[in-house]
Amino acid sequence: MALRRTQKQKLYRYTVYVVLIAIVLWVAFTANWAKLGPLFFNPAVAAKMLPSIVTVALVNTLWFTAVAFAGGLLLGVFLALLKMSSIGPFRWIATAWIELFRGLPAILTIFAIGFIVPIAAGVPGTKLGGPVVLGLVGLILVASAYMAETIRAGLQAVPKGQTEAARSLGMSPMKTTFWIVVPQGFRIIIPPLTNEFVLLLKDTSLLFVVGTFIWSKELTTFARDASTQNSNGTPLIMAAILYLIVTIPLTRFTAWLERRMARER
């Protein structure tokens, strides 16, 4: 008997559900929970992590992200304007900057700023602000390159008619940029900028390459060190949960914004 198309689709969907549930159950039943439980979900180790995994590590991660984001945004706006300039050398500088820091692994950039720059300058790193500052500078450089492209795309996505309407009302180029183009451009780039924030949050875990102090450990480094000291995976699981508590609301927020903007169009 031939199935109707909707019936076929339903049958297909239910098959997928059944297979997925079967896989989950198989993993749950075959896993050796007696061994895995104490290794990864150990209440005693978890109790030892609190509260510093939140009050030190998570707070550091958020601080580093905020600083890198703010710095990257400022530098990114500047680079985007350079890249849109009518003056050739300005555009070339911006393009070179963006291509360089987008093309390199973030960890290499951070490493270079942390160690190569002090050597090249002949000054010890501690005189240049120490590992935290140098690492953050590296992260800002990386962030600025990604954000510059996002910002440029956003500003250029504002229709030309908007500028023409503002200019025809007698508004100067500066006022047109400030009141008409930038507000609309930023509305367009809030979703990609939120994604950039999430990426940066995760990239703060690379700051360990320039060295850390006990007070400057971010989540990943904190959890890794604690994991080694306790020979236990629980701190890593806790760090993972803390990352997700921050990132999932942000990505959901982005998705919501995108849906709302799609409606407005």
Added chain:
Amino acid sequence: MSTDLINLSAPTIDIRGLVKSYGDNEVLKGIDLSVHAGEVVCVIGPSGSGKSTLLRSVNLLEQPTGGEVLIEGIDVTDPDVDIDRVRTRIGMVFQSFNLFPHMSVLGNLTIAQRQVKKRSKAESDKVAKAMLERVGMAHKADAFPGQLSGGQQQRVAIARALCMNPDMMLFDEPTSALDPELVGEVLQVMRTLADEGMTMMVVTHEMGFAREVGSRLIFMDGGHILEEGDPREVLANPQHQRTKDFLARVL
């Protein structure tokens, strides 16, 4: 009032030998045209004839390659002229409305008043509401452009231009992007404006409007003004073959 630069006896718009080219492509090949106070000049012609470029050259949205454009006696092609100041005297209405989508209707009407004319909030609100009343949109002052129909958006766009108290208005195919049933409300606003004595230059495909409201009709083709005269005359009795062919296709 800033009368220092205005020469009242001059034509409102005086275009002399206007040339515009993009690379090798010459779009305007020497246009001479004067528009006097209170005139409604309608410009028609096939697409690519240069009619929009001509209109956009009047307020320098297009930078002319040659020739002069005098607005109330001031040559706007002179690099020393404060173009922003001249533009406040020239209202412009676009085919695609170009309302600012991030601002309410009232915001659209007050932003340039506040930023350019330096009017107080209370005063610019008052002017905005009066202009919305004129175009029958006072009830939508707090709406956002995205919530309005095309016809409503275009009426708001006209009100926005009027808020600067311009001496003349440019219309660049103001009804071409509208659904047929919304064309009438926009033309009605333009007709009222013309009746009140506004100097207007209108690029349009609405032959009915040109015939009934226009004081002069201009037919453009290939970057030239081919024919010019009383709208009823030109439409009923075109002299050039190109004009006849064009009118046969659109009427």
